Amino acid sequence: MDASIATKGKAMTEQRRPHGGLKARIVDLLWQNGKGLTAKELQARFGDDGQIPALSTILTVLERLRKSGDVIRVPGDAGEYLYSPTPAEADEAVESMLGALMKSSDRTDVLLGFAGSLDADDLETLRKAIDRAGPDH
Structure with missing residues (x-):
């Protein structure tokens, strides 16, 4: 294997979040906010760790959280959905x-x-x- 490819792969792996980290971060952000957020608003709250996920990735995680009952989705004013954590x-x-x-x-x-x-x-x-x-x- 080419050394530059191996190095690049290692660097990409080191920058990834731990398994389940994105899901946990999204739920934490929703709990911290106290009201519903759109996927774009959630994405804007990332950045403190330098790893901003794509909007499509956030939407995928939110949909999985919704299906598992961890997140509630309601229509917002601008046609976007607002997501909130499911109350304990x-x-x-x-x-x-x-x-x-x-x-x-x-x-x-x-x-x-x-x-x-x-x-x-x-x-x-x-x-x-x-x-x-x-x-x-």
Whole structure:
């Protein structure tokens, strides 16, 4: 094999992201943003590491993430799709619990009913969470 080809191949390999690195970076960027991003907006957020993926590559990864349920895609204003990370199961549960609490006219009754339905382990976890939140919450 020609030495220049071997050297070029080695240099290209050293510049590649680790397997799964692009997927992880895209998900991280979506979580950091806090709102939906287009593929072009995602691409613009790359660059701090000098490795800017092609737009088609970003779109491919986003589609795979969407199919696996890790990303949500909604139509945006300009005809492009906006991508957001799928909320974690715990986040969804918290939102649901807070929503139920906010709808109630008697929050105390709801909280007492909720706490009264917990087993000993869950009550201990709730006590620790309340202690950690501190008196200002």
